[in-house]
Amino acid sequence: MKLLTLAAAAAFALLSSQAYAGPAEDIVAKEKCSKCHTATTTKKGPSWASVAEKAKGKADAAEKMFVYLKTGGKMSDGDDHKKVEASDADIKAIVALVLAAK
Numbered sequence: 001m002k003l004l005t006l007a008a009a010a011a012f013a014l015l016s017s018q019a020y021a022g023p024a025e026d027i028v029a030k031e032k033c034s035k036c037h038t039a040t041t042t043k044k045g046p047s048w049a050s051v052a053e054k055a056k057g058k059a060d061a062a063e064k065m066f067v068y069l070k071t072g073g074k075m076s077d078g079d080d081h082k083k084v085e086a087s088d089a090d091i092k093a094i095v096a097l098v099l100a101a102k
C-alpha cells in the first residue's frame with residue numbers, strides 16, 4: 001500500500017509540474033516554438049539547453065536574445081527567425097525560460 005501511495009504521489013507531482021504554465025510557457029506553446037525547439041533535443045532549431053550553454057558567461061546574451069526574438073533575427077541559413085508577438089516583459093520571461101534550460 002505504501003508503495004502505491006508513493007507512486008501515486010510521484011505521478012501527481014509530475015502531472016502538476018507539467019500542468020503549471022506561466023505566461024512564458026503559454027506563449028511558447030501558443031507560438032508553437034516546440035515545432036522547432038525543445039528544452040533538450042535538437043529539432044529544426046537548437047535545443048534550448050544548448051542555447052543556454054552557449055550563452056553562459058556572455059553578459060549580453062540575454063539582451064541579444066531579446067532583440068532576436070522581438071525583431072525576428074536572421075538565422076544562419078539567411079531566413080528570418082519567427083518573431084515573437086508579445087509584450088517586452090513576456091519576451092524577457094521567454095529569454096529567462098530559454099536560459100534556464102538544461
Ligand code: HEC
Nearest residue numbers: 031032033035036044045046051075076077082084094098
Ligand atoms: C520554423 C522553426 C522555428 C520556430 C517555429 C522557432 N524557432 Fe527558434 N530557432 C530556429 C532555428 C533554425 C534556430 C537557429 C538559428 C540559426 O541558425 O542561427 C533558432 C534559434 C533560436 C534561438 C537561439 C538564438 C541564439 O541566440 O542563438 C532562440 C532563443 C529561439 N530560437 C527561440 C525561439 C522561440 C521562443 C520560438 C517561439 C516563439 C521559436 N524559437 C520558434 C527555428 C525555429
